Amino acid sequence: MGAAELAAGAIRRPRSSPLFAVGAGFIDLTPVWLKDFAIRHFGTNDKTVLLSGLAAGLVVAAIAVGLLARRWRWAGLAGLACFGLVGLVAALTRPTAAAVDALPAVVGTAAGMLALLVLLRASTPAAVTDGEHRRRLLLAGAGTVAFAAASAAGGRLLMARTNVAALRARVRLPVPAPSNQASSVPLGAQVPLAGMPRFTTPNNDFYRVDTALLLPQVDPGGWTLRVHGMVARPMEITFDELLRRPLIERDITLACVSNEVGGRLAGNARWLGVPLAALLREAGVESGADQLLSRSADGMTLGTPLDAVLDGRDALLAVGMNGEPLPIAHGFPARMVVPGLYGYVSATKWVVDLKVTRFATDRAYWRRRGYAEQAPVKTFSRIDVPAPLAKVSAGRVMVAGTAWAQHRGVAAVQVQVDDGPWREARLAPVPGLDTWRQWVIEWNAVPGSHTLRVRATDGTGATQPQERARPFPDGATGWHSVVITVT
Ligand SMILES: Nc1nc2c(c(=O)[nH]1)N[C@H]1C(S)=C(S)[C@@H](COP(=O)(O)O)O[C@H]1N2
Numbered sequence: 001m002g003a004a005e006l007a008a009g010a011i012r013r014p015r016s017s018p019l020f021a022v023g024a025g026f027i028d029l030t031p032v033w034l035k036d037f038a039i040r041h042f043g044t045n046d047k048t049v050l051l052s053g054l055a056a057g058l059v060v061a062a063i064a065v066g067l068l069a070r071r072w073r074w075a076g077l078a079g080l081a082c083f084g085l086v087g088l089v090a091a092l093t094r095p096t097a098a099a100v101d102a103l104p105a106v107v108g109t110a111a112g113m114l115a116l117l118v119l120l121r122a123s124t125p126a127a128v129t130d131g132e133h134r135r136r137l138l139l140a141g142a143g144t145v146a147f148a149a150a151s152a153a154g155g156r157l158l159m160a161r162t163n164v165a166a167l168r169a170r171v172r173l174p175v176p177a178p179s180n181q182a183s184s185v186p187l188g189a190q191v192p193l194a195g196m197p198r199f200t201t202p203n204n205d206f207y208r209v210d211t212a213l214l215l216p217q218v219d220p221g222g223w224t225l226r227v228h229g230m231v232a233r234p235m236e237i238t239f240d241e242l243l244r245r246p247l248i249e250r251d252i253t254l255a256c257v258s259n260e261v262g263g264r265l266a267g268n269a270r271w272l273g274v275p276l277a278a279l280l281r282e283a284g285v286e287s288g289a290d291q292l293l294s295r296s297a298d299g300m301t302l303g304t305p306l307d308a309v310l311d312g313r314d315a316l317l318a319v320g321m322n323g324e325p326l327p328i329a330h331g332f333p334a335r336m337v338v339p340g341l342y343g344y345v346s347a348t349k350w351v352v353d354l355k356v357t358r359f360a361t362d363r364a365y366w367r368r369r370g371y372a373e374q375a376p377v378k379t380f381s382r383i384d385v386p387a388p389l390a391k392v393s394a395g396r397v398m399v400a401g402t403a404w405a406q407h408r409g410v411a412a413v414q415v416q417v418d419d420g421p422w423r424e425a426r427l428a429p430v431p432g433l434d435t436w437r438q439w440v441i442e443w444n445a446v447p448g449s450h451t452l453r454v455r456a457t458d459g460t461g462a463t464q465p466q467e468r469a470r471p472f473p474d475g476a477t478g479w480h481s482v483v484i485t486v487t
């Protein structure tokens, strides 16, 4: 494994490392229920859990191969060959694979076989004293471990050369024309209570959901965006050309379809970007097209309803997030953001390719796994304060939270205590229809255990349904409730 890491680093293709390639293949083959389970229980740590699980599996398999090899040398070598083959197939079936990606698995397998033969030889009692035999065995074992550790560390160092953090730091984003700047967030958008999320989510706290085991490292100098498919004038633009186009700045809340009732897989940021509709109109969208299929540098595909991109909302090809270039984890150098749609059908990070097409012709990644084709964000409301199972003192208690219904807007939020009447919460002001909205209500709490419930009504007059549904296939529904104790 160490030798394979070293080879992957040497050819500057971290994705060809068998460990990462197998992990990435595993992510692609993971059934939806297991993925939901992982997001629910491990959240943003899902990738660490996967890599640790993989490493543990490898250790067990390596022990099995070693034991086999002690009886039959050929069986040990065959076991290693199987290992190698899995890594090879995984590396060569990545969407971004090239023939060179076979190298790390081949190098790793050869090194593994060599190590096995050396260790077997050292462990076979020879015509030497017991002490000499033990000394040889220790030397061979320690040598193998040292080589493995050094090559793995060296591989990581070489892989780090592909990191684009320094290039990102050099990007200077233009300031949009005054008329294209976001209106300032109204005073009071933030409900000033401890435990409330920030109205504008800092980049470091912004939720991250993607299938990228290794973050794509895209050099903005070499980046181009291809626009093709059902268009009259296919085009390809560079990052500099993108920055020279008129930029607009908007506050937009992004939400993940995997967000459960009460969940936190959403964030609100000030995005800077190029209007997608103008770009597509320049390319000349042909009639009959209904899908914008976007592809990322790591081969991920997302399918966006073309209607939503062209209907006048602020669908963006974003380059900036909260006043800085997009963080690498959030799509540097460019990503899509479309208000009102769940991320998996709209928010392509590290985007490099836009194909105007039909839903009947092309199926994007999550649609192939049974997720909905159209995925407007469902109206959501959550109680943030008091926290679940909190203890508060009787008397005046402030209950507050967050609601969203991007592009329709939140028109009302109501709160119910136990089986009492639904009461209207006070809505905080918002800059527009595309962000989440905070709310607050005063409650005269009496001692005992109480259930607080919340529901929101969107700008079309539709109220959140009470019925609970899981996130698959088009977003969770149901009222959020918290149980608290008043003393
Ligand atoms: N390239 C790429 N883009 C992607 C994804 C992905 O897996 N790969 N995940 C999507 C999903 S499911 C969501 S919810 C949003 C999350 O964006 P964030 O990580 O910046 O919050 O990105 C979207 N864009």
Ligand SMILES: [Mo]
Binding pocket: 209, 255, 256, 257, 258, 342, 343, 344
């Ligand atoms: Mo998502």
